Amino acid sequence: VSESPCYVGVDLGGTNLKLALIDGDGKLLDHRSMPTLGAEGHDAVLRRMAVGIRELAAMAPSGATVAAVGIGVPGMVDMENGVVVELPNLPGHWRQVPVGERIEAETGLPAFVINDVQAFTVAEHELGAARNAETAVCVAVGTGIGGGLVTHGRIHYGLGGAAGEVGHQIVVADGPTCSCGNRGCAEALASGPAIAAEGIRRVLQGFTTDLTRLAGDDLRAITPELIERAAASGDAVAIEVLERAGYYLGLALAGTVAVVAPDVVVIGGGVARAGGRYWQSMEATVRAHSHVTAIDRIAFKEAELGYDAGVIGAARWAAQRSSVDR
Numbered sequence: 477v478s479e480s481p482c483y484v485g486v487d488l489g490g491t492n493l494k495l496a497l498i499d500g501d502g503k504l505l506d507h508r509s510m511p512t513l514g515a516e517g518h519d520a521v522l523r524r525m526a527v528g529i530r531e532l533a534a535m536a537p538s539g540a541t542v543a544a545v546g547i548g549v550p551g552m553v554d555m556e557n558g559v560v561v562e563l564p565n566l567p568g569h570w571r572q573v574p575v576g577e578r579i580e581a582e583t584g585l586p587a588f589v590i591n592d593v594q595a596f597t598v599a600e601h602e603l604g605a606a607r608n609a610e611t612a613v614c615v616a617v618g619t620g621i622g623g624g625l626v627t628h629g630r631i632h633y634g635l636g637g638a639a640g641e642v643g644h645q646i647v648v649a650d651g652p653t654c655s656c657g658n659r660g661c662a663e664a665l666a667s668g669p670a671i672a673a674e675g676i677r678r679v680l681q682g683f684t685t686d687l688t689r690l691a692g693d694d695l696r697a698i699t700p701e702l703i704e705r706a707a708a709s710g711d712a713v714a715i716e717v718l719e720r721a722g723y724y725l726g727l728a729l730a731g732t733v734a735v736v737a738p739d740v741v742v743i744g745g746g747v748a749r750a751g752g753r754y755w756q757s758m759e760a761t762v763r764a765h766s767h768v769t770a771i772d773r774i775a776f777k778e779a780e781l782g783y784d785a786g787v788i789g790a791a792r793w794a795a796q797r798s799s800v801d802r
């Protein structure tokens with residue numbers, strides 16, 4: 477074991493495969509990003525991942541060596557065994573793939589696998605908006621709505637690492653179908669695709685909105701970002717779409733807050749930005765529906781680590797796990 481260990485963090489995303497070399501304090505020393513090309517299948521993706529890990533490991537500063545690799549993936553994980561159970565949003569077959577074992581064999585480094593939102597939670601807890609929190613709820617809003625919990629100053633992974641799925645609380649009985657199979661989950665009403673779909677629906681129904689002009693002839697141009705832009709210039713339909721989505725996330729978070737009573741709620745991901753209509757509606761809804769917790773003492777904070785949270789969290793988790801196993 478090196479005196480000053482470094483770690484490689486990997487963030488396997490649907491679009492990009494990101495890797496970073498991170499020192500023992502969580503500082504990012506070097507990084508790489510490449511297209512995931514998931515359609516080539518897991519063998520090809522893991523081979524490219526291993527090459528990237530070896531390249532970064534060779535960049536470790538003199539006197540330091542890479543002690544372990546952490547790999548964040550967007551889906552279900554068997555954390556104890558480093559096995560990817562299922563990645564529903566990645567093309568190629570990712571069922572029961574022993575990612576940890578394969579990366580260890582190809583790199584010679586201990587490798588640990590973690591869900592990407594748990595990695596985001598580790599990063600925000602150790603170095604970001606939830607640092608020093610005794611109890612925290614971390615939420616990432618993007619294609620889906622994932623989350624993680626901090627209790628007693630530590631991540632609460634839960635059975636199989638599945639704790640913190642804030643987005644899969646049912647907020648509308650018999651509501652729209654969710655990717656998980658339920659109906660009416662917050663994710664089906666408040667995620668990026670849900671916001672875009674609601675904007676598109678209103679354009680198709682002939683509402684008077686600037687979205688029609690902004691999108692031109694292409695309904696696919698109606699993204700959460702475009703809706704936010706229209707809302708910022710006062711478009712009533714765009715504002716309503718964002719406030720509706722924020723309301724449903726707020727209902728889910730009101731439930732979470734009542735169960736967990738956190739010091740802080742951290743929200744990140746591309747869709748949720750502090751001060752936006754979505755955020756304002758979400759926070760107002762949580763406050764309006766919280767009667768059994770000291771809601772005035774709960775801070776709502778924007779995530780701090782942004783784009784790098786995934787790689788940093790995966791690396792920090794590898795650091796924790798490898799020090800436990802020693």
Ligand SMILES: [Zn+2]
Pocket residue numbers: 643644645654655656657658661663
């Ligand atoms: Zn769901």
